[in-house]
Amino acid sequence: MPIRIPDNLPARQTLEREGVVVMDSTRAARQDIRPLQIGLLNLMPNKERTETQFSRLVGATPLQIDLTLVRVTDHKSKNTSEDYLKTFYRTWQDVRSEKFDGFIVTGAPIANMPFEDVRYWPEMVEIMNWTQTHVHHTMFICWGAQAALHHFHGARRRRMEQKAFGVYRHKVVKPASPYLRGFSDDVAIPVSRYNDIERESLSGDLEILIDNAEIGLCMLDDPKHRAVHMLNHLEYDNRSLADEYERDLKAGLDTPPPINLFPNDDPTQQPENRWRSHAFLLFQNWINEIYQTTPYEVGEIGTSE
Numbered sequence: 001m002p003i004r005i006p007d008n009l010p011a012r013q014t015l016e017r018e019g020v021v022v023m024d025s026t027r028a029a030r031q032d033i034r035p036l037q038i039g040l041l042n043l044m045p046n047k048e049r050t051e052t053q054f055s056r057l058v059g060a061t062p063l064q065i066d067l068t069l070v071r072v073t074d075h076k077s078k079n080t081s082e083d084y085l086k087t088f089y090r091t092w093q094d095v096r097s098e099k100f101d102g103f104i105v106t107g108a109p110i111a112n113m114p115f116e117d118v119r120y121w122p123e124m125v126e127i128m129n130w131t132q133t134h135v136h137h138t139m140f141i142c143w144g145a146q147a148a149l150h151h152f153h154g155a156r157r158r159r160m161e162q163k164a165f166g167v168y169r170h171k172v173v174k175p176a177s178p179y180l181r182g183f184s185d186d187v188a189i190p191v192s193r194y195n196d197i198e199r200e201s202l203s204g205d206l207e208i209l210i211d212n213a214e215i216g217l218c219m220l221d222d223p224k225h226r227a228v229h230m231l232n233h234l235e236y237d238n239r240s241l242a243d244e245y246e247r248d249l250k251a252g253l254d255t256p257p258p259i260n261l262f263p264n265d266d267p268t269q270q271p272e273n274r275w276r277s278h279a280f281l282l283f284q285n286w287i288n289e290i291y292q293t294t295p296y297e298v299g300e301i302g303t304s305e
Helices: 011-017 025-030 047-058 082-088 121-134 143-153 240-250 276-293
Strands: 036-041 065-071 100-105 135-141 157-172 186-197 207-212 216-222 227-230
Touching: 036 047, 036 276, 047 065, 047 082, 047 276, 100 121, 100 143, 100 276, 121 135, 121 143, 135 143, 135 276, 143 186, 143 216, 143 227, 157 216, 157 240, 186 216, 186 240, 186 276
Parallel strands: 036 065, 036 100, 100 135, 135 227
Antiparallel strands: 157 186, 157 207, 207 216, 216 227
């Protein structure tokens, strides 16, 4: 089954070129099935790139997905026009009365700022609390995961001596997790962050799923809050880390090339994607688990969980 996204969303052409089946609203309305309702709270500056990355992964499932693009209400984007946002996105205030089978909260480029100093933090707190009553299962990514771990568990961030930047091998700690079915024993995962989570601050409600002894935690299961927390970026495409590196160089920063990304560690060569298959597998597993456990009646989501 295909994914349904806004009819004129620029990501549609990219997805169709890659073979992802995209459905328009007219065709979706004729299908007598209940599609899964998935929301994407996009906190990244480059909205189009991020929505394409997640649509690509969500759209690979055999189930029909209705994807709703969401943005925080109390925030003006500096990198995406207001016309684009009004055309393709809904504010959280607009969707807060609705229910979702799944909800994704992305990262945000504010890693060095205390959570409470983020201008839209009060709304983020409302959104995180709202997922407990209006969402069957949530995937928090990167800064979104750090924020949720801080809010729900009081977990503390630790500033690393240097930025973890590149493609790192990670150990699958809990291969029996339904989210990790079919995963290799170790997985190449793109990483771009300055912070780790202090292990001693983790509550007993959390279970580490994927880990790295060098740079820290990667993915945790949070069954109490019906969530998983992914601190790194399996959703990244080939150029995500390379483009970030080039931006740093243009800004005059002394950022070393991302490790294990370029062939022969040569930044003049095109990056190699060694994580794509696990990215698709993670999202198929996540959506399958949602499909198996979510109430058939959307209105019942969050009422007895």
